[in-house]
Amino acid sequence: MNVRPIGILRSCFKEKFGTPRQPHVAPGAMATLTIAGDHKPEQSLAGLDGFSHVWLVSWFHLNTNKRPLPKVHPPRLRGGTVGLFASRSPHRPNPIGLSLARLVRVDGATLHLAGIDLVDGTPILDVKPYIPECDAAPDASSGWTLAAPFCGLDVELTPRAEADVAAAEARLGVQGLRELLVDLLRQDIRNPRDRAQSREGLDLGFFLHDFETRFSVKGRTAVVLRLETGTRMHRNPRRRG
Amino acid sequence: MNVRPIGILRSCFKEKFGTPRQPHVAPGAMATLTIAGDHKPEQSLAGLDGFSHVWLVSWFHLNTNKRPLPKVHPPRLRGGTVGLFASRSPHRPNPIGLSLARLVRVDGATLHLAGIDLVDGTPILDVKPYIPECDAAPDASSGWTLAAPFCGLDVELTPRAEADVAAAEARLGVQGLRELLVDLLRQDIRNPRDRAQSREGLDLGFFLHDFETRFSVKGRTAVVLRLETGTRMHRNPRRRG
Numbered sequence: 468m469n470v471r472p473i474g475i476l477r478s479c480f481k482e483k484f485g486t487p488r489q490p491h492v493a494p495g496a497m498a499t500l501t502i503a504g505d506h507k508p509e510q511s512l513a514g515l516d517g518f519s520h521v522w523l524v525s526w527f528h529l530n531t532n533k534r535p536l537p538k539v540h541p542p543r544l545r546g547g548t549v550g551l552f553a554s555r556s557p558h559r560p561n562p563i564g565l566s567l568a569r570l571v572r573v574d575g576a577t578l579h580l581a582g583i584d585l586v587d588g589t590p591i592l593d594v595k596p597y598i599p600e601c602d603a604a605p606d607a608s609s610g611w612t613l614a615a616p617f618c619g620l621d622v623e624l625t626p627r628a629e630a631d632v633a634a635a636e637a638r639l640g641v642q643g644l645r646e647l648l649v650d651l652l653r654q655d656i657r658n659p660r661d662r663a664q665s666r667e668g669l670d671l672g673f674f675l676h677d678f679e680t681r682f683s684v685k686g687r688t689a690v691v692l693r694l695e696t697g698t699r700m701h702r703n704p705r706r707r708g
Numbered sequence: 709m710n711v712r713p714i715g716i717l718r719s720c721f722k723e724k725f726g727t728p729r730q731p732h733v734a735p736g737a738m739a740t741l742t743i744a745g746d747h748k749p750e751q752s753l754a755g756l757d758g759f760s761h762v763w764l765v766s767w768f769h770l771n772t773n774k775r776p777l778p779k780v781h782p783p784r785l786r787g788g789t790v791g792l793f794a795s796r797s798p799h800r801p802n803p804i805g806l807s808l809a810r811l812v813r814v815d816g817a818t819l820h821l822a823g824i825d826l827v828d829g830t831p832i833l834d835v836k837p838y839i840p841e842c843d844a845a846p847d848a849s850s851g852w853t854l855a856a857p858f859c860g861l862d863v864e865l866t867p868r869a870e871a872d873v874a875a876a877e878a879r880l881g882v883q884g885l886r887e888l889l890v891d892l893l894r895q896d897i898r899n900p901r902d903r904a905q906s907r908e909g910l911d912l913g914f915f916l917h918d919f920e921t922r923f924s925v926k927g928r929t930a931v932v933l934r935l936e937t938g939t940r941m942h943r944n945p946r947r948r949g
Contacts, residue, residue: 468710468712468767471709471801502793506792510792513789514791517852518849522806537752548754550751550756551751552834552836553759555837555839560714560834561833561834565806565843567843567845593802593804596851596853598850599845604808604810604838607759609838610757
């Protein structure tokens with residue numbers, strides 16, 4: 468049983484650190500997916516533009532674990548564990564991801580997507596339309612996730628960061644970059660070990676679009692310090708692999 | 709990129725013919741999934757019983773086509789076509805299925821499931837909890853499926869069939885078998901070619917649990933004729949492979 472990508476996702480998230488753990492978190496998180504020519508996208512995408520949302524079935528290609536563990540530590544349980552199959556952890560027997568994305572538009576063989584929780588370069592195995600009569604369970608109960616409500620950080624930008632955001636929006640031709648940064652950092656993107664080990668206010672960074680977002684967390688507030696261009700991934704000791 | 713089943717689904721549907729094309733169609737459609745021991749189910753299923761619904765990521769093992777076609781004929785379009793990626797057809801570049809199922813209970817390594825649209829023997833690649841905040845899009849628009857509303861058949865049972873249903877419920881120790889048959893046959897399980905080629909009222913059959921349901925369709929009414937035990941699959945020329 469072999470699988471093969473139908474396309475590779477091009478996402479604003481350039482590394483795992485900073486990539487949301489769920490879709491919907493950042494409506495401004497953009498990506499494109501171009502369907503490979505051997506799948507005849509001019510025919511196989513016909514009618515997809517009538518749907519507002521699609522499922523992306525993906526391959527967690529950055530997993531480094533050899534074998535998944537049967538228990539995982541969801542970040543919002545802050546140390547607590549649940550069974551692998553009661554979680555959406557990427558570390559699974561078959562490293563297949565399932566993400567609901569907003570379909571902004573279809574342009575030839577390319578899907579423009581928003582609300583993404585996948586890193587740049589993710590292999591996509593399938594695209595399926597979101598059909599509420601199949602896919603929605605309005606009466607669903609949500610297990611442990613309900614008992615662990617989301618408690619976000621406050622997010623602030625320094626004057627330098629505000630100026631850098633305006634410059635990046637102009638350079639990239641995008642809007643909503645400030646909202647994207649706020650949506651991302653509200654989640655507290657540090658993993659539990661970082662939270663425990665980092666000294667307060669340590670300068671951290673993650674790559675987004677063509678820049679590195681430098682920020683720090685003190686107490687319950689994340690502060691965007693500046694956006695840097697020209698830094699290189701893999702050189703930065705604070706980057707998570 | 710290889711995948712391997714975490715378990716094999718044991719479903720009330722014994723062949724493709726009669727298996728619903730979507731979940732939710734038949735709330736009484738039951739299945740069990742036992743997670744293989746190498747995935748340590750006593751740990752990896754911990755916490756799953758708090759969820760009412762799960763995603764089953766499955767492998768369409770009964771596909772016989774060598775290559776998927778870029779356009780498909782969804783049954784409710786009655787001859788019309790849409791692009792493969794705008795459909796939930798099983799005939800996909802990667803034959804991966806996505807089904808939302810109701811989780812009735814977890815009993816050791818075994819999940820008891822309802823509302824199933826998968827045939828007995830389907831390899832399951834992953835189980836994920838349904839988490840509304842990730843998986844629901846209350847504002848979604850549904851493309852071509854909205855323009856093709858479901859128009860069900862009326863379903864009747866002969867007195868013989870009513871008696872057979874009562875006997876089967878007693879024998880199997882299940883309830884709701886009559887409702888299950890009605891839910892299934894309301895969908896008009898015949899494919900478009902059968903509908904066009906079958907003469908009115910032709911005696912058809914499909915296997916469910918341990919019996920064969922014999923039925924016929926006249927106009928907009930499906931009639932369950934009888935339930936037969938002791939018939940064998942693969943011998944019946946009206947069975948779809």
